Amino acid sequence: MDRTGEAGTVIGSTGFELSRDGTDALIRSVAVAPDRRAAGAGSRLAMFALEQAAQAGASCAWLFSRRSGPFWQKLGFTNADRERLAAVLPETQQVCL
Numbered sequence: 171m172d173r174t175g176e177a178g179t180v181i182g183s184t185g186f187e188l189s190r191d192g193t194d195a196l197i198r199s200v201a202v203a204p205d206r207r208a209a210g211a212g213s214r215l216a217m218f219a220l221e222q223a224a225q226a227g228a229s230c231a232w233l234f235s236r237r238s239g240p241f242w243q244k245l246g247f248t249n250a251d252r253e254r255l256a257a258v259l260p261e262t263q264q265v266c267l
């Protein structure tokens with residue numbers, strides 16, 4: 171999903187991939203344009219992805235994070251076991267890569 175600004179420019183994105191059985195979701199591509207950050211948009215986009223994944227049947231959400239760990243921890247995420255993630259979401263693009 172993309173959020174489009176008043177001028178038609180994309181100011182943010184989010185998405186997710188589901189496991190084959192639909193119970194696990196890998197949250198992807200939550201990003202906000204640099205000049206629009208720190209105003210709550212990233213949290214709203216993350217919550218939107220989580221809600222959509224839950225509506226699609228997922229009961230557990232995972233993600234890879236390099237530098238935005240504190241952002242995700244504020245939303246309730248905790249450190250996870252990468253081997254477990256790879257086991258439940260083996261077909262996702264990031265795990266394959």
Ligand SMILES: CC(C)(COP(=O)(O)OP(=O)(O)OC[C@H]1O[C@@H](n2cnc3c(N)ncnc32)[C@H](O)[C@@H]1OP(=O)(O)O)[C@@H](O)C(=O)NCCC(=O)NCCS
Nearest residue numbers: 200201202207208209210211212213234235237238240241
């Ligand atoms: C991470 C990102 C999406 C946050 O977007 P945002 O619109 O600034 O987020 P919010 O305004 O909802 O911030 C919510 C809280 O997280 C904090 N936060 C945001 N990004 C952070 C970061 N990289 N590190 C630490 N804290 C961060 C904010 O300070 C804010 O804290 P507060 O509630 O105490 O004020 C944005 O910085 C971004 O696009 N980064 C580059 C892409 C990226 O790393 N995406 C994550 C992929 S896993």
